[in-house]
Amino acid sequence: MLTDAEARAYQPPQGTLADRVILVTGAGGGIGGPLALACASLGARVVLCGRNVRKLEAIYDAIVAAGGPRPSIAPLDLERADATHYTALADAVRQEFGRLDGLAHLAALLGERAPIEHYDVVTWLRVMHVNVNAAFILTKTLLPLLRLSDDASVVFTTSGVSTRGRAYWGAYAASKFALEGLAQVLADETDNLTKIRVNTVNPGKTRTAMRAKAFPGEDPESVPKPAEVLPVFLYLLGPASTGVTGRRFDAQ
Template structure:
């Protein structure tokens, strides 16, 4: 695992938005950030699912989270503008965690509609949300961080990972481009490859795998904490691995 021990107050007073916060890595990140002092904005497709994460935060004694229901597959430009206005104030961190797996199929057997759907959520929505929230991130009183979720197949292509792999290559490109634009400012951008993790997406990709052979989301949080806290203020444009 990524070697980092986060101090208890690492994120004290920081306001962090997490996408795909209803379950899996997104929910685990929200809990980890809150446990280290952050105020959470949880974004997901529907408020009912987000409520489970919010309840977990409350049960652990953390500050109440702000819930934002936004379907990234169908959101339009006006929705992102409205979201930024609704949030107001500033953000200290943005974790892009929401992703679609799409079909595990050869390129020639991947329906164009499914390819477009994966790209819409994993790339287009990520771009649109980042663009809308950059003004709030720039208002952070100190350093601020944008973290993109990548994958090993977004760093080296692999057969039958078509749409998902292409979307993660695009994610890395977006991160690198943004990071270069942010160089010399208090705002930074980096990516994380979570590696094999015990999530619903992993189970869909590897249905015959024993889930106990891969770590639970809570076990890979050190790198997520590191990139959101001040200890990584000088780290920009880097592709890190959680495992």
């Protein structure tokens, strides 16, 4: 079991994710895309899940061009999906791969930066739905496939505002608190009873569209690139973290 600092410095051995089937949500996003690419470069068969098929196709092409195992594309709009969409996704993964070894939740909405008194109610509901409810529904739907793995890992992506709320972070902060709760409940339920581990990762400030939206005046060059936050995710998705569950990691 690695310490936080060791996990941050983790250097995945070549092929360490060979034959693992890993589903990444937000796979067209700033951190999700590079994570999907990194997983494939380590041998994983990646299910690219997201709402923007063109972005997913770009990651698909990059994985194939790099010689990685051919990924799958799973379009899913977490704001609009109903039960049939989730079931269809699980059925497709079962049919193509027969099981799931990793589930990395990267998709999220920032919402608006505003005081609670003025926070738009519809935006609040959308953020809570995408960041918490959809993560719950997807995890619940995929648990039977995770149970079929010998070494399954669920990773929820949290935030620096998930343990102490800060002014103007509204629904985003509340959603990340809730996500920590979901992860803790699931980690406790699966601990000792299954081969499924559940952890959360706070990437810390990372150069993506979400960061730019949250801090429009910031020089992006001053913010670490997504590649710098990947080691903890890769540690948690691979065999080096077997048995590690119920923990919260800071990727920086």
